[in-house]
Amino acid sequence: MSNKLLDLRNISVCFDDAVILKNINLYICDGEFITLLGPSGCGKTTTLRIIAGFVNPDTGDVLFEGKRINDIPSHKREINTIFQKYALFPHLNVYENIAFGLRLKKMPEKEIKNTVEEMLSLVNLKGFGKRNINSLSGGQQQRVAIARALAVRPRVLLLDEPLGALDLKLRKDMQNELKSIQQRLGITFIYVTHDQEEALSMSDTVVVMDNGEIQQIGTPLDIYNEPKNAFVADFIGESNILDGKMLDDYRCFFSGKEFKCLDTGFEKNEPVDVVVRPEDVDVVPVEEGMVCGTVTNLTFKGVHYEIIVDIGNFKWMIQTTDYQPVGAHIGLKIDPDAIHVMKKSEYSGKFGDYSTFSDEIEEMSINDEEQE
Amino acid sequence: MKKNNTLAQRLLAAPHILWSVLFIVAPLAIVVFYAFTDSSFSFSFSNFSKLFNDGTVEVFTLSLAFAFCATCICLVVAYPLAYFISRTSRKTQNTLVMLSMLPMWMNFLLRTYALSFLLEDTGFLNNILASVGIDGVSLINTPGAVIFGMVYNFLPYMILPIHSVISKIDKNVIEAAEDLGCNRLRVIFRVIMPLSLPGIVSGITMVFVPSVSTFYISQQLGPTDFVLIGDVIETYFKSSAASSYHLGSAISLVLMVLIFICMAVMNHFSDDESTGGIIV
Numbered sequence: 001m002s003n004k005l006l007d008l009r010n011i012s013v014c015f016d017d018a019v020i021l022k023n024i025n026l027y028i029c030d031g032e033f034i035t036l037l038g039p040s041g042c043g044k045t046t047t048l049r050i051i052a053g054f055v056n057p058d059t060g061d062v063l064f065e066g067k068r069i070n071d072i073p074s075h076k077r078e079i080n081t082i083f084q085k086y087a088l089f090p091h092l093n094v095y096e097n098i099a100f101g102l103r104l105k106k107m108p109e110k111e112i113k114n115t116v117e118e119m120l121s122l123v124n125l126k127g128f129g130k131r132n133i134n135s136l137s138g139g140q141q142q143r144v145a146i147a148r149a150l151a152v153r154p155r156v157l158l159l160d161e162p163l164g165a166l167d168l169k170l171r172k173d174m175q176n177e178l179k180s181i182q183q184r185l186g187i188t189f190i191y192v193t194h195d196q197e198e199a200l201s202m203s204d205t206v207v208v209m210d211n212g213e214i215q216q217i218g219t220p221l222d223i224y225n226e227p228k229n230a231f232v233a234d235f236i237g238e239s240n241i242l243d244g245k246m247l248d249d250y251r252c253f254f255s256g257k258e259f260k261c262l263d264t265g266f267e268k269n270e271p272v273d274v275v276v277r278p279e280d281v282d283v284v285p286v287e288e289g290m291v292c293g294t295v296t297n298l299t300f301k302g303v304h305y306e307i308i309v310d311i312g313n314f315k316w317m318i319q320t321t322d323y324q325p326v327g328a329h330i331g332l333k334i335d336p337d338a339i340h341v342m343k344k345s346e347y348s349g350k351f352g353d354y355s356t357f358s359d360e361i362e363e364m365s366i367n368d369e370e371q372e
Numbered sequence: 373m374k375k376n377n378t379l380a381q382r383l384l385a386a387p388h389i390l391w392s393v394l395f396i397v398a399p400l401a402i403v404v405f406y407a408f409t410d411s412s413f414s415f416s417f418s419n420f421s422k423l424f425n426d427g428t429v430e431v432f433t434l435s436l437a438f439a440f441c442a443t444c445i446c447l448v449v450a451y452p453l454a455y456f457i458s459r460t461s462r463k464t465q466n467t468l469v470m471l472s473m474l475p476m477w478m479n480f481l482l483r484t485y486a487l488s489f490l491l492e493d494t495g496f497l498n499n500i501l502a503s504v505g506i507d508g509v510s511l512i513n514t515p516g517a518v519i520f521g522m523v524y525n526f527l528p529y530m531i532l533p534i535h536s537v538i539s540k541i542d543k544n545v546i547e548a549a550e551d552l553g554c555n556r557l558r559v560i561f562r563v564i565m566p567l568s569l570p571g572i573v574s575g576i577t578m579v580f581v582p583s584v585s586t587f588y589i590s591q592q593l594g595p596t597d598f599v600l601i602g603d604v605i606e607t608y609f610k611s612s613a614a615s616s617y618h619l620g621s622a623i624s625l626v627l628m629v630l631i632f633i634c635m636a637v638m639n640h641f642s643d644d645e646s647t648g649g650i651i652v
Contacts, residue, residue, distance in 0.1 A: 054547055074550045081551045087544035091566040100562075101552035152552060 004066075005030040005188055006051060006156065011060035013046055013212075020046050022212045024060070028156075028190060033182050035191045037199040038209035039235070044192045047209070048158050051190060052081045080154035082162045086145040088133045094120075094144050095129035101152035119147035122181065139170045146181070156188045163198070175202055196236045200224065208232050229342055233275045234351035240316045241352020244274040244341070252341055255291050255311055259334060263341040273342045275352070278306070278319040280338030289331015295324050308354050315354040406621035411614040419615075419622035428604060428623060435601040436630070438515070439583035442522035443530075446579045447572065449523070450530035454571075455564070457531075458539040465539065472531045475524075484521055484592050491517055491593065517593040518600075522583045529578035537571030538564060573638050581631055601627055 004027045011024040021043045028034050036044035049055040050062060053074030061068050069077060080101075088097050098119050102112045120126050123143035133141065142162060149157055159178070163171045179202050182189045193199055199206050200220040208215045208223060208231075216228040227233035230241050244254030246266035252259050254274045266272060286292050293311035300306075304319045309330065316332070324330055377385075410416045423429075457468045475483060490496045491512040501509055511517055541564060549563045587602030594600075599607075601623065608620030 052547075052551060054550075073555070074547075075553045075555055079551075081548070083544045083548060085542070085544055087542060087548040089545060089548070089563060089567075091563075091569075100549070104553040104558065148548075148552070 003030050004028070005032075005064070006190075007061075007063035007066075008047070008050070009061045009063065011047070011050060011057045011062070013043075013050070013055065013057050020212050021050075021057070024212075024214060026207060026214065026217070028188060030155075031186050031188055032204050033179070033189045033191065033202060034205045034207065035193060035199040035203040036207050036209055037193060037196060037235075038215075039194055042209040043212040044194075044209050045160055048081070048160055048190060048192050051156070052079055052158050053077050078155040079158060080149040080152060080156075081158040081160065082142075082145050082149050084160045084162065084164060086141045088141055088144055088148070090133055092133070093129065094125070094131045094133065094136070097133065097144055098147045098151050100148060105152065115151055116147075119151045122150065123147045123177075138165055139174065142166065142174065146178070150181070150185070150187070154187065156190060157182075159189060159191045161193055162191075163193075171198075178202065200236070208235060210235070226340060227275060227342065229345035230273050230275075230347040230349075230351045231345070233273075233340075233342065234347075238278045238317055238319075239352050240276045240278065240354070242274045242276070242314065243349065244272050246270045246272050246341060250336075252339065255314065257291055259290070259339055260336040261339040261341060262336050263339070266341065266343075271344055273344060273348050273352075275340040275342060276316075276334060276338055278317045279304075280335070281316070281318050281320075282333040282335075283318060283320045283322060283324065284331045284333045286329055286331040288333065290333055292329065292331045295326050295328045295330060298324065298326050317354045403621045403624055406618050407625045408622075409618060411618060419618050420626075422619065423622055423626065428601075431599055431601050431604055432626070432630070435584050436634075438519060438522065438600060439580050442519050442526065442583045443576055443580045445519065445523045446527050446530040447576065450527060450534055450575065451572070454531050454534035454538055455560070457535050465535075469532070469535060472528050476528050480525060481588060483525060484589055487517075487521055487524060488512055488592050491520075512593060513595045513598075515594065515598070518590050518598070521589040521593045522579075522586065525586075525589065526579040526582055529582075530575040533574040533578065534568060534571040537568045541567050569641070573641065576638055577635055580634065584631060585627060 006028040008024055008026045011021055012019070013021040024043075024047060026047075036047055038044050046055055050057050053069075053072065056070065062070050064077070064079075089100065092100065095116055098116045099112050102115055107115070116129065117126075120129060123146050125140065125143050125147065128136075128140070128144075133144070136144065142165075145162070162178075163174050166174060175198060178189070178191075191199075191202065200223070203220055205217065206220055206223045207217050210231050216223060216232045218226070223232065224236055227236065227239070233239040233241055242254040244252055246252050246263070246269065247258065248268055249264040249266075250261060252261045252263070252272065252274060291311050293309040293316065295307050296310050296315065297308035298305055301319075304321050305323060307318050307320060307324050309316045309318055309332070311332070318332065407419055408415055408417070410418050453472070457465055457472075460468065488495075492498070493510060493512065495512070497511060498509060501507070545567070546559055546563060549559045554562060585602045585605075587600065587606045590598055590600045590603055605620050605623050605627075608616045608623070
């Protein structure tokens with residue numbers, strides 16, 4: 001896992017004056033499952049297409065095992081792609097689709113047959129060889145696309161939102177399947193998605209992108225627990241992001257109170273963004289609360305309730321298993337390890353306030369993304 | 373789906389049905405009737421037996437051969453052109469497609485007539501050839517001129533369907549082919565060609581059918597006394613002899629059956645009916 005397989009250095013791309021990627025630096029290790037995560041238009045797909053060889057960066061180098069591959073066309077790269085809409089060959093049946101890359105390699109017919117059979121059983125499509133592509137369901141087409149790409153034994157597999165068109169249940173199954181295929185074959189996977197849950201559950205490394213820039217690179221745990229700025233904190237999971245001040249090491253100030261925390265390394269009285277995850281807050285009686293507020297909204301989510309609490313005109317989102325009626329006055333207890341302090345960034349103040357929050361709006365925006 | 377159409381739906385279809393009956397079914401019936409009757413309108417196969425004895429078979433063969441040549445040349449010229457057009461930007465594509473359609477805006481007879489001026493012994497092309505020292509090349513009144521005339525006149529019918537199919541091929545599929553190891557040429561042969569088969573079939577149909585039955589081109593550009601099957605039919609229908617309509621109809625009917633067979637063979641090659649070409 002330690003040796004660099006792919007290296008992107010100072011990559012920038014513009015399309016018609018619009019800057020798509022700004023100075024991307026990223027290296028990918030052999031055998032890693034890495035996810036490029038970000039909202040639509042953040043440049044993640046362009047990054048993938050640069051690696052695949054479909055887009056040439058305006059500046060910067062792409063290195064594969066230390067050698068510059070900018071000028072090597074995609075058909076000569078040991079990198080294969082699974083396209084968002086599968087892009088199977090409609091004039092060929094399942095068997096011929098999977099055999100396509102092998103035939104180009106002039107592999108003997110017998111080996112082709114063995115490989116195709118092996119791939120079909122890898123993706124649980126045994127006996128589907130003769131089937132017409134158009135007679136397959138979305139999930140089955142997806143599997144054929146995976147088999148077709150893996151058949152040529154790529155060093156790196158690029159996956160461009162491969163599960164976007166599948167329904168939720170199927171998507172969960174495919175996530176597990178992809179992860180286990182990746183672990184079995186030991187191939188480097190570079191996965192693009194806007195689904196943060198997918199990114200966290202599958203990846204070794206997550207690269208959070210926005211606006212053509214990398215916001216943070218880290219393990220799923222790092223990204224979730226130690227977000228670098230308000231964008232990352234908001235994009236990954238739910239976050240209450242408060243305007244605060246770092247009084248000293250281990251001491252921060254927000255919501256009009258001083259809190260103990262675990263963060264160090266800031267200037268004295270440096271303005272900061274403070275992240276508190278909704279699940280890390282304990283609801284307690286008012287007299288025991290470090291801060292107090294009124295419940296303004298309550299949503300039942302199955303495992304827990306999601307409540308919106310107004311504290312000094314800042315709306316917090318809290319997840320609790322106890323029922324709290326709207327209008328109830330409650331206290332909140334925030335432990336030091338529940339507080340994460342971030343340096344101020346261009347995203348400060350833009351995220352993490354639930355005053356305009358409504359489930360409906362969030363659902364609408366999810367649907368929008370899926371339609372793209 | 374509802375099987376019983378409402379009255380309004382039937383009324384809407386009425387003009388179309390009326391049109392079909394008046395101008396397609398009725399003329400066809402009349403042609404069949406004439407083909408199987410003699411000059412006294414009694415049933416007979418005499419038209420067909422005559423057809424096989426007076427050299428019409430040779431004319432048929434010649435017409436099919438000429439149409440075949442013209443169609444092949446059209447395909448060879450049109451396919452790369454259509455491919456090239458589909459690779460340009462949307463805007464350029466529209467312009468180029470319009471340019472390739474442009475000759476069709478001119479009357480067909482006028483176009484062919486103009487061609488004969490270009491090709492004649494003292495015409496434009498021969499003058500150019502003479503100025504570079506090549507003299508006395510006879511271009512007009514040759515079989516080649518007839519084929520050239522067919523290709524020139526019917527080329528747009530080949531370009532359009534092929535272009536429209538190629539330009540609709542999913543870009544991702546082409547990228548997937550490159551991704552799996554195809555260079556440019558292999559992408560064309562392994563993916564674009566097979567996927568554009570419906571366009572090729574409908575292009576061939578649209579060029580072959582008018583080529584087989586054309587008559588003006590052979591008269592204007594071909595050698596003296598050169599006749600294709602279209603000319604024979606024209607002669608019969610223009611003639612005042614009592615049996616001429618019957619003979620002309622018989623030939624038309626045979627031609628129709630021949631074309632039908634050719635098209636059936638063609639469509640068999642593109643086995644995917646769902647995207648199949650237009651049958652003229």
